[in-house]
Amino acid sequence: MKAEWSNPTGTERSAAESGMKRNRQRILVLANPTAGGYRPKVLEAVRENLSRLDVDAEFRLTSHAGEIGEVCSDPDLDVDVLVIAGGDGSVNEAMTGLQDHPKPPALCLVPFGTANVLAHELKLPADPGAISDTLSKGKTRPLHAGLANGRPFVLMASAGFDAEVVHALPLALKRRFGKLAYVLSAIRIGFRRKTTDLQVHTNGRSYNAKMVIATNGKYYGGPFCLTREESVCRPGLHLILLKHDSPWSMLRFSLALVRGRLNKEPGALLMPITRATITSVSPVALQIDGDPYGTTPVEIEAAPACLQIVVP
Numbered sequence: 001m002k003a004e005w006s007n008p009t010g011t012e013r014s015a016a017e018s019g020m021k022r023n024r025q026r027i028l029v030l031a032n033p034t035a036g037g038y039r040p041k042v043l044e045a046v047r048e049n050l051s052r053l054d055v056d057a058e059f060r061l062t063s064h065a066g067e068i069g070e071v072c073s074d075p076d077l078d079v080d081v082l083v084i085a086g087g088d089g090s091v092n093e094a095m096t097g098l099q100d101h102p103k104p105p106a107l108c109l110v111p112f113g114t115a116n117v118l119a120h121e122l123k124l125p126a127d128p129g130a131i132s133d134t135l136s137k138g139k140t141r142p143l144h145a146g147l148a149n150g151r152p153f154v155l156m157a158s159a160g161f162d163a164e165v166v167h168a169l170p171l172a173l174k175r176r177f178g179k180l181a182y183v184l185s186a187i188r189i190g191f192r193r194k195t196t197d198l199q200v201h202t203n204g205r206s207y208n209a210k211m212v213i214a215t216n217g218k219y220y221g222g223p224f225c226l227t228r229e230e231s232v233c234r235p236g237l238h239l240i241l242l243k244h245d246s247p248w249s250m251l252r253f254s255l256a257l258v259r260g261r262l263n264k265e266p267g268a269l270l271m272p273i274t275r276a277t278i279t280s281v282s283p284v285a286l287q288i289d290g291d292p293y294g295t296t297p298v299e300i301e302a303a304p305a306c307l308q309i310v311v312p
């Protein structure tokens with residue numbers, strides 16, 4: 001029975017120990033202490049709960065951005081469940097790292113983070129008792145992903161105004177104001193940006209749009225429903241095209257999103273896709289899962305394989 005914190009140099013010992021107890025479930029918890037809403041007390045309570053179960057659990061705090069991806073892309077990573085304690089960006093890093101893993105572990109999420117869209121998707125609990133309970137029951141569902149130029153996204157990839165907001169958002173502002181920081185960043189850039197047309201090729205047709213969201217799930221920006229037709233636990237993607245992106249149009253679309261009616265709003269078009277190409281005359285900002293991701297052009301497609309994720 002063991003649920004220990006490891007120090008940064010303690011991984012060899014933990015690997016050796018878990019190798020000796022292969023009949024026990026091995027759990028690695030990777031916690032991002034810089035995630036918005038990080039709560040060490042929750043993590044400590046989960047650790048205490050797990051120490052009462054017959055599992056080998058190792059807890060590690062990341063020390064730098066990219067570390068989750070590094071751990072996950074190591075083919076020698078050999079655990080049954082990888083718990084990410086962080087937000088959507090941390091989960092994205094894990095998925096990206098596990099993309100080529102020969103035997104990927106099941107993922108589990110302790111939802112810290114700012115927007116936490118995946119936690120809404122999976123209706124994940126936030127209190128330590130329920131998190132430990134979910135983990136110990138070990139019920140899993142498939143976690144599907146999309147690919148944007150080959151990089152996985154579990155929630156969404158988009159081009160246009162929202163991606164510009166993500167690119168322009170200083171981390172310090174995000175940490176200080178949480179979700180409100182996105183609104184402040186949107187107001188700051190909304191009235192002085194130059195808009196660029198996007199050309200979208202999908203389902204054998206071409207469209208013009210100002211902003212395009214490829215979504216793998218239902219939600220966007222937290223608890224706001226983009227489309228009830230999607231689920232991260234089912235294969236498939238939807239595309240949402242917005243024809244206008246003036247500040248007033250964006251306000252109208254945002255209010256429709258908050259009411260869960262964006263797909264019914266004039267100027268918004270929703271469609272299922274398997275593949276799409278988004279291009280533009282000059283580069284337009286992209287974001288995936290709430291983090292900046294370069295600029296257009298981008299090829300969107302459904303990822304051929306899926307992971308498993310522990311759910312309540």
Ligand SMILES: Nc1ncnc2c1ncn2[C@@H]1O[C@H](COP(=O)(O)OP(=O)(O)OP(=O)(O)O)[C@@H](O)[C@H]1O
Pocket residue numbers: 032033034035036037062063064065066067085086087088089090091093112113114115116117289290291
């Ligand atoms: N120790 C660390 N120091 C600095 N950055 C880190 C560290 N560990 C992870 N990161 C980076 O922090 C980024 C953001 O983390 P995360 O997504 O978990 O939180 P968030 O941005 O607050 O939440 P959300 O994505 O749900 O809005 C991740 O992309 C990851 O690369």
